[in-house]
Amino acid sequence: MILVTGGTGLLGSHLLLELVRQHEHVVAVRRPTSDLEEVRRVFSWYSGEGDELFRRIDWVETDLLNEAEVEKVMIDISQVYHCAGIISFRKSDFREMYRFNVRGTTSVVNACLSAGVKKLLHVSSSSAIGHLPEGKAATEDLIWSQTQTSSGYAISKFRSEMEVWRGMEEGLNAVIVNPAIILGPGFWDRGSSVMFRRVDGGLRFATPGITGYVDVRDVVTAMVRLMQSEISGERFIVSEGDYAFREVFEMIARALGKPVKMKPVPQALLKLLSGLDAFAGLFTGKRLITAEQVRSAFSENRFSSQKLIGATGMEFTPLEETIGHVAAIYRAEHPRHR
DSSP, rough: EEESTTTTTTTHHHHHHHHHHTTEEEEEEOOOOOOOOHHHHHEEEEEEETHHHHHOOOEEEOOOOOOHHHHHHHHTTOOOEEOOOOOOOOOOHHHHHHHIIIIIIHHHHHHHHHHHEEEEEEOOOOOOOOHHHHHHOEOSSSSOOOOTTTOOOHHHHHHHHHHHHHHTTTTOOOEEEEEEEEEEEEEEGGGGHHHHHHTTTOOOOOOEEEEEHHHHHHHHHHHHHHHHHOOOOOEEESSEEEEEEHHHHHHHHHHHTTTOOOOEEEHHHHHHHHHHHHHHHHHHHHOSSOHHHHHHHTTEEOOOHHHHHHHHOOOOOOOHHHHHHHHHHHHHHHHGOO
């Protein structure tokens, strides 16, 4: 049997669909508050048998921070895809995010070792890959190091990876993937999908920062190929290519039939807005713009997927095609914006 954590998110839901399509017996852990309807909707976009495929999943409520519960759910499991994680760039969320991402991974690794799981695939992030000077693409061999400007999310993902490497030292057969920004349909109010909602809502400004992007379906393909291979003790960047935020927003605008030209945002202005937002957050308890996001918006981070291509023969979906696919589903779900 196969166990998937994080199955109620963008990547996890697409992974579950692929696994049940292959007629695999899949167990997916979930929180009691998880919304399974979003997963069901993802299934419906790709198959006329979405409900039938969805019913093949064995959902189990499990607290990943409770090692006893995790060990119990690992009984008779041969493969584990660990996709669960919290993503946030707010300082106020750091403690909870670090606790869940790192301790949750510790629980999964320890349970895999205790249960004799044949292989673990851990989903990390390109944030846990070190960065080279602008213009040069980072590879898996680059060592990440914490600095004063490191995001809390990057710290949590790097520390999570360390738990997986520790498990490998103790005999665990495991592989790690480091996806760039994952684009896919659904979950419009969180994660990368928010970009489509904001462009649709009238976003006309963009920053010059550069980073990597990849189709969620390609990440799933890479994960399944690595799981089914003999590869172990390695990590792989998963990125179709590097693009400026302006390029990506303009692609989204074209796909949504919106005005295309994005106006540049000066860094000084965005820093000012971040400061005002931080002040407002004292009263509202919420922040829309953080200092970490400002730094990212003006940073140039490039990534190479050559190692993955050489190991698995991966062929990536062009980003514009990915955006067109996501935009078509977005417009179908938001008919008033067609």
